[in-house]
Amino acid sequence: MSDTALAIMSLLATIGFYYLSKWAYLYKKVFWLAPILAAPFAVIIFVLAMDIPLDSYFKYTHFLVMMLGPATIAFALPIYQQRKIISRYPITLTLGMITGLTLGLLSSWILVQLFPMPDELANSMLTRSVSTPFAMQATVKFGGIPDLTAMLVLMTGVIGMVICEPVFKMIGVKTSLAKGAALGAASHGSGTAKAYEIGQEEGVIASLTMIFTGVAMVLGAPLFATFL
Amino acid sequence: MTSKINSVLRCLVQLAAICGLLLLCNWLVGIVNFPVPGSILGLAILVILLATKVIPESAIKTGANWLIGELLLFFVPPVISVLKYQVLLRQDGLTIVATVIIGTVIALVGTAWVVDKVFKLEKQLNQRLDRLIKGAAHV
Incomplete structure (x- = not known):
């Protein structure tokens, strides 16, 4: 698969697993379903299972990290x-x-x-x-x-x-x-x-x-x- | 349906405004060699703008709440980079966990203890102040 395809998949998976765990935690308040744990865990499994190189993983997901700056202002x-x-x-x-x-x-x-x-x-x-x-x-x-x-x-x-x-x-x-x-x-x-x-x-x-x-x-x- | 589209649009516009403020602050900090990061300067400016009612709360509320609400999403990617440090984690995993647990207990206990004491004092102080103000109002 091409680098760009893997990068797009990584971005979608990161957003997808985050909202999935957020939704799941709403229904069942157990700490291992909390988005802070479940979302990174699921994404790590996904990256390992798909054998995605970290450079491809970060290609688009680093735009998410860039939002930490505006989030600081939002406080x-x-x-x-x-x-x-x-x-x-x-x-x-x-x-x-x-x-x-x-x-x-x-x-x-x-x-x-x-x-x-x-x-x-x-x-x-x-x-x-x-x-x-x-x-x-x-x-x-x-x-x-x-x-x-x-x-x-x-x-x-x-x-x-x-x-x-x-x-x-x-x-x-x-x-x-x-x-x-x-x-x-x-x-x-x-x-x-x-x-x-x-x-x-x-x-x-x-x-x-x-x-x-x-x-x-x-x-x-x-x-x-x-x-x- | 229209209201839903409207609120998404409002959120996007407000997000763009907050990002614009960040860019402006980063640029400013860069040219005057200010020792404070652009994001913190932006935070201070926005507090001042809100406090002086130059901009109403509603002008940034939707966007700001979204950013704060989805904060976790933004730091999922850095956590994935633990895959880069697998060797380090295998070697020092136990030390890391022990350090974090002990450190967090110390910070929790210490802060809770200090604030517990100070809060009781400040509450009494506030009550005395309230009584004083009420007393003054009667005179």
Whole structure:
């Protein structure tokens, strides 16, 4: 099959599997059907089964990745819509952002010192706690590789989604703001989705904390990189 | 049917506008050597435009919600590139999983704990402020 045909098939398969898993998750809320897991998994199987060279796979699908830039700008909408919450709890949101960002960066940095791993991997670990568009942007400053970072961001999201409830129960956190902020700061998009499952207020706080932490990561990355 | 076509069209126009803003910001950042990425500058500009009511919320709502709603779709392709790093993953898979789990637990627990404490304080502060404002209104 020609390169272009494989490239078109790859694009259609990526979009198709994404919407399929989204639809399936709507009917059955089990975590392995969540689009964050099921869609990449199905596409990987497809690429391997069809033996598609990665260059052909990325030929058209990289247009999807380019949408991460406009998606970053789109976060202006929730910031504007939630301006009342922002002006009511500025201290909580700011401290949540600072704590989440610091702990995300520092815990990764300390852990990669403890566990020996190749440099490219260790560097890509540092920004994994923030949302993908921000993480892929910031990771270069630390010498990380954007696609490797995207995979680690995804793992962080899935793990945060699965462990958050037992963790909250264990440490006895009850306030909606604390749950939301922790989910948004520590496990970005999927944490935010999870927070919306817990409640509307948790979700709003999670999405705001996620956006602010991501922006702070991108803005601070050149500075943090000189320290780490 | 027409309303459906209309909303798809509206979404496309708004998407084009947001992409246009990104291109403009990338270009600006490039010529003045601004240390902030174009996408973040665009985010700031759009917040300002919305807050000052220069553009109404409805002018970008459909497009922005679509972009945020389908965020996952845009990062399926980078995840597929794990196929490039199969050797790395086979060698360091366990270390990677351990690092991510421990790091995520630390960030979750720490942030939840700090925000829990600060939130209680800020809530009391807000209540006191509300009472003060009400009190002032009575006088």
